[in-house]
Amino acid sequence: MHMADALISPVVGGIMWATSAGAASYSIKKIKLDLDEKKIPLMGVMGAFVFAAQMINFTIPGTGSSGHIGGGILLAILLGPYAGFLTMASVLAIQALFFADGGLLALGSNIFNLGFYTCFIAYPLIYKSIIKKGITKKRIFVGSLLASVIGLQLGSFSVVLQTFFSGITELPLLSFLLLMQPIHLAIGLIEGLITAAVVTFVWSARPEILEPINSKIRSKNMSYKKLIAVLLCSAVLIGSMLSWYASSNPDGLEWAIENITGNAELESSENLHTTLESFQEKISFLPDYSLKTKVEVESNTPVDVGTSVSGLIGGLLTLFLAISIGLVIKLFKNKRLKEN
Amino acid sequence: MSHHKIILEEVIYTYPDGKEALNNISFEVHHGESVAIIGSNGAGKSTLLLTLVGILFPSSGKITIGDVPVTKQTLSLIRQKIGFTFQNADDQLFNGSVYDDVAFGPRNYKLSESDVEKKVSKALEIVGITHLRDRPPYKLSGGEKRSVSIAAVLSMDPDILLMDEPSAALDPKSRRRLINLLLDFKHTKLITTHDLDMVLDVCDRTIVLGNGKILADGSTVDILNDEKLLDECGLEKPLSLQSCPICNKR
Amino acid sequence: MANVSDSIYEIRYLDELSQKNSFIHKLHPLVKLIVSIFYIIITVSFGKYEILSLTPLTIYPIILFTLGDIKFFPILKRSFLVLPVVLGLGIFNPILDREPLLTFMNFAITGGWISYLSLIMKCFLTVLCALLLISTTGINNIAIALRSLLIPKIFVTQFLLTYRYISVLLEEIISIWTAYSLRAPEQKGISYKSWGPLLGQLLIRTYDRAQRIYNGMVLRGFSGEFYQDKIRFSLIDFCYLVIMIVFLLLTKLYNIPLILGNILTGV
Numbered sequence A: 001m002h003m004a005d006a007l008i009s010p011v012v013g014g015i016m017w018a019t020s021a022g023a024a025s026y027s028i029k030k031i032k033l034d035l036d037e038k039k040i041p042l043m044g045v046m047g048a049f050v051f052a053a054q055m056i057n058f059t060i061p062g063t064g065s066s067g068h069i070g071g072g073i074l075l076a077i078l079l080g081p082y083a084g085f086l087t088m089a090s091v092l093a094i095q096a097l098f099f100a101d102g103g104l105l106a107l108g109s110n111i112f113n114l115g116f117y118t119c120f121i122a123y124p125l126i127y128k129s130i131i132k133k134g135i136t137k138k139r140i141f142v143g144s145l146l147a148s149v150i151g152l153q154l155g156s157f158s159v160v161l162q163t164f165f166s167g168i169t170e171l172p173l174l175s176f177l178l179l180m181q182p183i184h185l186a187i188g189l190i191e192g193l194i195t196a197a198v199v200t201f202v203w204s205a206r207p208e209i210l211e212p213i214n215s216k217i218r219s220k221n222m223s224y225k226k227l228i229a230v231l232l233c234s235a236v237l238i239g240s241m242l243s244w245y246a247s248s249n250p251d252g253l254e255w256a257i258e259n260i261t262g263n264a265e266l267e268s269s270e271n272l273h274t275t276l277e278s279f280q281e282k283i284s285f286l287p288d289y290s291l292k293t294k295v296e297v298e299s300n301t302p303v304d305v306g307t308s309v310s311g312l313i314g315g316l317l318t319l320f321l322a323i324s325i326g327l328v329i330k331l332f333k334n335k336r337l338k339e340n
Numbered sequence B: 001m002s003h004h005k006i007i008l009e010e011v012i013y014t015y016p017d018g019k020e021a022l023n024n025i026s027f028e029v030h031h032g033e034s035v036a037i038i039g040s041n042g043a044g045k046s047t048l049l050l051t052l053v054g055i056l057f058p059s060s061g062k063i064t065i066g067d068v069p070v071t072k073q074t075l076s077l078i079r080q081k082i083g084f085t086f087q088n089a090d091d092q093l094f095n096g097s098v099y100d101d102v103a104f105g106p107r108n109y110k111l112s113e114s115d116v117e118k119k120v121s122k123a124l125e126i127v128g129i130t131h132l133r134d135r136p137p138y139k140l141s142g143g144e145k146r147s148v149s150i151a152a153v154l155s156m157d158p159d160i161l162l163m164d165e166p167s168a169a170l171d172p173k174s175r176r177r178l179i180n181l182l183l184d185f186k187h188t189k190l191i192t193t194h195d196l197d198m199v200l201d202v203c204d205r206t207i208v209l210g211n212g213k214i215l216a217d218g219s220t221v222d223i224l225n226d227e228k229l230l231d232e233c234g235l236e237k238p239l240s241l242q243s244c245p246i247c248n249k250r
Numbered sequence C: 001m002a003n004v005s006d007s008i009y010e011i012r013y014l015d016e017l018s019q020k021n022s023f024i025h026k027l028h029p030l031v032k033l034i035v036s037i038f039y040i041i042i043t044v045s046f047g048k049y050e051i052l053s054l055t056p057l058t059i060y061p062i063i064l065f066t067l068g069d070i071k072f073f074p075i076l077k078r079s080f081l082v083l084p085v086v087l088g089l090g091i092f093n094p095i096l097d098r099e100p101l102l103t104f105m106n107f108a109i110t111g112g113w114i115s116y117l118s119l120i121m122k123c124f125l126t127v128l129c130a131l132l133l134i135s136t137t138g139i140n141n142i143a144i145a146l147r148s149l150l151i152p153k154i155f156v157t158q159f160l161l162t163y164r165y166i167s168v169l170l171e172e173i174i175s176i177w178t179a180y181s182l183r184a185p186e187q188k189g190i191s192y193k194s195w196g197p198l199l200g201q202l203l204i205r206t207y208d209r210a211q212r213i214y215n216g217m218v219l220r221g222f223s224g225e226f227y228q229d230k231i232r233f234s235l236i237d238f239c240y241l242v243i244m245i246v247f248l249l250l251t252k253l254y255n256i257p258l259i260l261g262n263i264l265t266g267v
């Protein structure tokens, strides 16, 4: 599932952007080392392939429903993890721009959820370790199936966490997980089966397409651990810095942590309304989704409607003004057109 | 000048899967000559062209372009002289606009932007597609793409033109324009095609390939009139040489 | 496979819009990118009950539509495509959050419905913003913006190539699908047996195509360096940037509709 901008808070979006950008710049460094500028067109065209292939519906035997290919694992298998990750990032960026699928703020999360887990976790830890014992058709099948399933499980877990920490849904974490993981297990199985079918076909028809990358990677095992370590550290660092900042005003992140640990600091909300802090609250990019009890609602997240009548009137007036600005510009332009 | 000539000596090329696509090919093309390479599908025409520019290296035999043997070391030298258009124009046009595609070559040879602009404009004009200048290539028709791919090599001022089926997908007018363009291009050219009428117009000499071998090599008029030979090679006498069935009856 | 031809049409439509020559189109792509991202951040930064504060944000898309000479309904139609996910996830809010927050003419409106509404509004605004960015900027200029953000050339080139070959690949998929469905009528998707061969063969063809494209590049002197256009900043770009940022900050700092409403009702 693609995260949408509306489902994500700026902090979570920012953290995920930073993390994905980190992984991407590391990947660029890596592929620059052994490029092979031959790989640039291959990455571009394979990205287009995945984009297009995602639109084919494959019927699932005996169910009448259908599914499509995921992409991350396939790209990692074909191009190696670094180039695969970058290609996936391009595909997602194009989807965000042209189909508003995902979104610009959520792009970081989507790259992470759909690219990182597949290319840097599922591919090296699962696909590759299964293939390591020697490539056979069966191992390719099992490897790509398992890697797809696990990659997608991690991805959907991450979607849940991101939505949750953004404070968008009222669903408790556990029910949200119980909703998402099984759905994505089913989706992952289908994606896995299709990916496996494609990879085994390519392997039997043109093994050399899969070979060079697989042999190259074996010698470079170490760098994964390094990459993952670096990323984890930076994520923890950024996360703790942001949550330190966030803890000075009540936000979704804190609320979530409080809910989990079970010790909400209710009293802190009382002395919030000093002028300085209310100003800080105004400029903060952390939406206060957190507050559930009436008391807190009043003190922290005013329903910003004021008395409902003036709110309604003000809202309508604003919309009216916005539309009239548009109409005036249009009038102006039409006039100029006629004069010319 | 000797440096636009092409010499092949006993060239053999086998694809990795064991298919022997070129089998002992030898010929020589002189400066300024215009040669057609014809033959049925799978005869080895495209493969032959690819070996000339060092995309494929012969398993044995020797290729010389100008006075330079085609080897890994001499590739950039050789490729600067040769303009090569692909059988499928989509493979050649990967930029965001026609202009950028035609400018791709000149820019790679580090010309200044104003020189690039001049070369591009000239190439677009020769091919007659100045109006397509700012269009994205993926929105063009097959024939328009073909024209752009030709402009894209002309902008590099090649000494030798190699073209793989240049007239495929062209409408009669564009085809005629291509033929005139080829007639105007005074340097060496090597054209593979199934369009035998075009061969008749453009090339003095014709080489017939079949199954990776040279089946005939001679003047175009002789070869295209040799119905038996053409039939053996899976080809047909060009329409303009066939006696008109309607007139014949009289 | 209607959705495939739809997406070709979709991409081309947006592409064509981006060829226009309006005031917005002529702005520096980096400026447009920055404003868009800032707009999205401001939009989603409002609390879940703050629906009123979102209304001034509609001015931005309206200005882009009119100054950018973009037709309203086709873009709006596209933004509906994304709504289902948000609608689906958000529906839990009215179910789970039943705290009445407002009374309006004796109706109690629960927090859940307000947050649901704000979620939908945010979804529309952010989606419109992204679609308007691409339809007033175009992919090549986005690439220029990325370059001016110092994003490495390898990535930007790769991004452009992916875009370039999407139409080619989509067309291939259409013909494959046509060929398949002509011989296998009454099937909704592609049956299990054909999964591997069908996509696998397309993949192999694509792989070979990449090889040929690369050949096409080296034959024209390619040695790893791509040329990239540059566009200069102008005073107008700078003004646009400042005005937009100030406007967005104002909407964040002040509840403009409420102020207006209070003035009108004399509260």
Ligand SMILES: Nc1ncnc2c1ncn2[C@@H]1O[C@H](COP(=O)(O)OP(=O)(O)OP(=O)(O)O)[C@@H](O)[C@H]1O
Binding pocket: B015, B016, B017, B019, B020, B021, B039, B040, B041, B042, B043, B044, B045, B046, B047, B048, B087
């Ligand atoms: N990449 C490849 N791997 C293996 N065999 C190949 C490959 N490319 C071509 N061949 C084979 O080599 C032979 C010559 O192919 P080539 O493309 O040179 O033919 P052609 O004369 O250009 O045909 P056409 O008129 O169809 O373009 C054919 O039998 C073909 O099947």
Ligand SMILES: [Mg+2]
Binding pocket: B045, B046, B047, B087, B164
């Ligand atoms: Mg050929």
